[in-house]
Structures are given as C-alpha cells and as structure tokens.
Amino acid sequence: MARKALRVVADEERKPEPATLLEAVETGDILEIMLAQRRIIAESLTNASENTRPQYSNELNKLNKLIAEEQARRATQSADDSVVAELEVEAWDGTGY
Numbered sequence: 001m002a003r004k005a006l007r008v009v010a011d012e013e014r015k016p017e018p019a020t021l022l023e024a025v026e027t028g029d030i031l032e033i034m035l036a037q038r039r040i041i042a043e044s045l046t047n048a049s050e051n052t053r054p055q056y057s058n059e060l061n062k063l064n065k066l067i068a069e070e071q072a073r074r075a076t077q078s079a080d081d082s083v084v085a086e087l088e089v090e091a092w093d094g095t096g097y
Contacts (some may be wrong), residue, residue: 031070038063 018039026031041063045056 031067031074033064034067034070040065 019032019036021029021033021036021040024036038060041056041060045053045060048056
C-alpha cells in the first residue's frame with residue numbers, strides 16, 4: 001500500500017478557534033452561545049469536586065440536547081431553503097405533465 005506524503009496544513013484548511021462566550025454573545029448566534037457554554041461546563045466538570053459533578057453533568061446533557069435540536073433545525077431549514085420554490089398555486093387542468 002502506497003503511503004501519502006505528509007504536508008503542512010494551509011491556513012484556510014484550519015478550523016477557526018472556538019469563540020469565547022463573550023464573543024458568541026456579541027454575535028447573537030444562539031448555537032455559538034450554546035457551544036461556548038458547553039465548553040465552559042465541560043472544563044468545569046473535569047475540575048469539579050465529587051459533590052458537584054452530577055450537577056455539571058446534568059447541565060451538560062441538557063445543553064447537548066439543545067445543541068442537537070438547534071443543529072437539526074438549521075439543517076432542516078437550509079434543506080428546505082434550497083429545495084422549496086415560491087410558486088403560485090394553480091388548478092390542474094388535466095393536460096398531463
């Protein structure tokens with residue numbers, strides 16, 4: 001099996017740094033805000049004491065559900081936007097297709 005040569009990743013191929021919570025709030029994008037909150041909760045969960053871990057875990061699970069719902073809503077909306085055309089409703093005159 002031939003191996004591919006390694007190469008340096010171009011700047012445009014790199015993932016952008018995740019937005020901080022303040023940056024996300026400034027954009028007003030609810031998905032970005034929830035993703036920033038999830039990062040904060042996940043970081044806090046790793047350093048949390050035993051008695052607060054269930055609370056962080058519960059909040060993380062709730063937030064993951066909300067993020068999945070928002071991503072699904074956006075995917076559905078973008079799919080609908082790309083397929084659905086605004087047409088006038090006309091009565092079919094029976095002349096075929």
